[in-house]
Amino acid sequence: MWRNIARSAAASCLRRSRRFSTAIPGPCIVHKRGADILHDPWFNKDTGFPLTERDRLGLRGLLPPRVISFEHQYARFMESYRSLEKNTLGQPDSVVSLAKWRILNRLHDRNETLYYRVLIDNIKDFAPIIYTPTVGLVCQNYSGLFRRPRGMYFSAKDKGEMMSMIYNWPAHQVDMIVITDGSRILGLGDLGVQGIGIPIGKLDMYVAAAGINPQRILPIMLDVGTNNQRLLEDRLYLGLRQPRLEGEEYLSVVDELMEAIFTRWPKAIVQFEDFQMKWAFETLQRYRKKFCMFNDDIQGTAGVALAGLLGTVRAQGRPLTDFVNQKIVVVGAGSAGIGVLNMAAQAVSRVAGNTGASPNHQFYLLDKDGLITKERKNIDPAAAPFAKGPGEIEGLREGASLLEVVKKVKPHVLLGLSGVGGVFNEEVLKAMRESDSTKPAIFAMSNPTMNAECTAADAFKHAGENIVFASGSPFANVDLGNGKVGHVNQANNMYLFPGIGLGTLLAGAHFISDGMLQAAAEWYE
Ligand SMILES: NC(=O)c1ccc[n+]([C@@H]2O[C@H](COP(=O)([O-])OP(=O)(O)OC[C@H]3O[C@@H](n4cnc5c(N)ncnc54)[C@H](O)[C@@H]3O)[C@@H](O)[C@H]2O)c1
Numbered sequence: 001m002w003r004n005i006a007r008s009a010a011a012s013c014l015r016r017s018r019r020f021s022t023a024i025p026g027p028c029i030v031h032k033r034g035a036d037i038l039h040d041p042w043f044n045k046d047t048g049f050p051l052t053e054r055d056r057l058g059l060r061g062l063l064p065p066r067v068i069s070f071e072h073q074y075a076r077f078m079e080s081y082r083s084l085e086k087n088t089l090g091q092p093d094s095v096v097s098l099a100k101w102r103i104l105n106r107l108h109d110r111n112e113t114l115y116y117r118v119l120i121d122n123i124k125d126f127a128p129i130i131y132t133p134t135v136g137l138v139c140q141n142y143s144g145l146f147r148r149p150r151g152m153y154f155s156a157k158d159k160g161e162m163m164s165m166i167y168n169w170p171a172h173q174v175d176m177i178v179i180t181d182g183s184r185i186l187g188l189g190d191l192g193v194q195g196i197g198i199p200i201g202k203l204d205m206y207v208a209a210a211g212i213n214p215q216r217i218l219p220i221m222l223d224v225g226t227n228n229q230r231l232l233e234d235r236l237y238l239g240l241r242q243p244r245l246e247g248e249e250y251l252s253v254v255d256e257l258m259e260a261i262f263t264r265w266p267k268a269i270v271q272f273e274d275f276q277m278k279w280a281f282e283t284l285q286r287y288r289k290k291f292c293m294f295n296d297d298i299q300g301t302a303g304v305a306l307a308g309l310l311g312t313v314r315a316q317g318r319p320l321t322d323f324v325n326q327k328i329v330v331v332g333a334g335s336a337g338i339g340v341l342n343m344a345a346q347a348v349s350r351v352a353g354n355t356g357a358s359p360n361h362q363f364y365l366l367d368k369d370g371l372i373t374k375e376r377k378n379i380d381p382a383a384a385p386f387a388k389g390p391g392e393i394e395g396l397r398e399g400a401s402l403l404e405v406v407k408k409v410k411p412h413v414l415l416g417l418s419g420v421g422g423v424f425n426e427e428v429l430k431a432m433r434e435s436d437s438t439k440p441a442i443f444a445m446s447n448p449t450m451n452a453e454c455t456a457a458d459a460f461k462h463a464g465e466n467i468v469f470a471s472g473s474p475f476a477n478v479d480l481g482n483g484k485v486g487h488v489n490q491a492n493n494m495y496l497f498p499g500i501g502l503g504t505l506l507a508g509a510h511f512i513s514d515g516m517l518q519a520a521a522e523w524y525e
């Protein structure tokens with residue numbers, strides 16, 4: 001289901017950009033001249049400048065004489081890309097992916113018009129390179145890969161200066177901003193300033209899938225230090241070498257940045273991305289009514305997961321009202337897992353109406369210490385509404401293991417947002433064969449690939465051919481060996497956030513409501 005959405009989103013974006021040129025900047029007034037234009041990826045056309053433009057813009061003599069058309073440049077790039085694929089055959093995946101990222105990144109740095117054209121046309125092949133999973137590898141190696149800056153960098157050392165710094169950004173208008181503090185990059189933990197790769201990849205998806213003007217996007221890294229000892233000791237590390245700010249000190253820096261952003265661009269939309277759980281929820285509550293913003297890991301993920309949960313009900317041949325009877329086990333009680341449960345609970349009350357039934361009885365939530373019950377000491381307030389009471393879970397104790405929970409509950413859905421690769425092990429997957437569903441769903445949503453709760457092949461092998469499988473990072477379809485194919489869906493918030501941003505922008509909305517995300521989830525489903 002999600003795949004088709006991606007295809008149609010990309011296709012409609014392509015159509016739109018051909019008709020209206022919203023995705024690719026059309027002719028515009030350029031205040032630069034000569035070499036400055038060739039070094040500006042927004043305006044550079046490389047050898048594509050026609051002679052008249054070369055004269056007008058002071059480019060004559062700065063380029064080889066032959067004019068190469070855009071189509072020809074495009075073909076030449078794709079040829080180099082394909083020969084890179086051929087030449088790296090047999091090399092480790094990480095080497096091949098990074099080589100592909102480098103060639104795309106070089107084009108991004110040189111000529112954005114051509115970059116976005118090839119990205120839009122080849123989104124299925126290139127999304128895993130400029131976005132998850134390769135972007136994770138890029139973030140891990142960012143300080144070594146760094147050649148040119150992209151986006152803006154604010155640090156704890158800039159306190160008191162952010163209002164003037166924001167005016168250093170060259171574009172007068174900015175529509176979409178993605179900001180991270182690098183504290184929880186995918187399932188890879190605290191990567192400090194190296195997390196900037198995530199806002200860059202997310203905004204590429206805004207351009208490719210929603211047609212946002214690439215000159216109006218801005219990736220931002222807010223560097224408040226890192227608690228990653230390895231990075232603090234790395235001589236190439238490009239961020240602040242200090243432990244993360246905490247408490248009021250941290251919040252005052254984020255406050256200052258948000259004020260600066262919205263003073264300069266009052267109509268901008270800000271997406272918070274990959275903030276560790278405590279700050280993800282806190283900043284969402286703090287800013288959502290004051291500024292036009294949302295948290296993608298909490299809300300975008302929830303929308304995409306809900307689309308999958310509703311789609312699963314349909315795949316079982318049941319009416320949507322049956323959603324209230326689905327037993328759903330969520331593994332991971334972080335920003336993403338709790339975000340999914342909050343939205344699923346809202347969907348249940350809408351589907352069920354006000355029946356007075358206990359709202360969360362169908363949900364089971366586990367974290368690193370097992371099943372969360374009301375007996376849990378120091379329970380996180382965000383997890384508390386989903387903690388099981390003693391009467392609800394006969395035979396299951398506080399901290400019960402995932403295997404125990406699956407065996408006892410026989411869930412319709414097993415959904416992982418734990419960040420831990422392989423927690424859906426063989427035993428757990430085999431236990432899903434006893435699910436009460438005719439088509440049990442297994443969503444291994446953690447990223448990148450290594451952190452997925454299980455592989456697609458293992459899911460089909462152990463849980464059976466009848467499952468609905470989805471993963472956060474892409475897996476290939478599985479050959480089941482009997483002429484049948486195990487179909488792999490991708491459940492990643494990339495299928496939702498571009499639409500949320502575009503819809504908010506077009507509507508001129510000042511607030512991104514839960515209802516907007518619910519509507520997006522139901523539409524996608
Ligand atoms: N597919 C998507 O669109 C999508 C969206 C958001 C997040 N994610 C992924 O979800 C993962 C978690 O993100 P988050 O922001 O919620 O992180 P988080 O750090 O806030 O939460 C992780 C949770 O997993 C729990 N956990 C750790 N080990 C566990 C184990 N062995 N068994 C059960 N639970 C365990 C932790 O206790 C915590 O509750 C990351 O890998 C991220 O990439 C995917």
Ligand SMILES: O=C(O)C[C@H](O)C(=O)O
Binds near residue numbers: 296493
């Ligand atoms: O970045 C992604 O691929 C999805 C999600 O936002 C994540 O944090 O894993």
Ligand SMILES: [Mg+2]
Binds near residue numbers: 186273296297
């Ligand atoms: Mg994220």
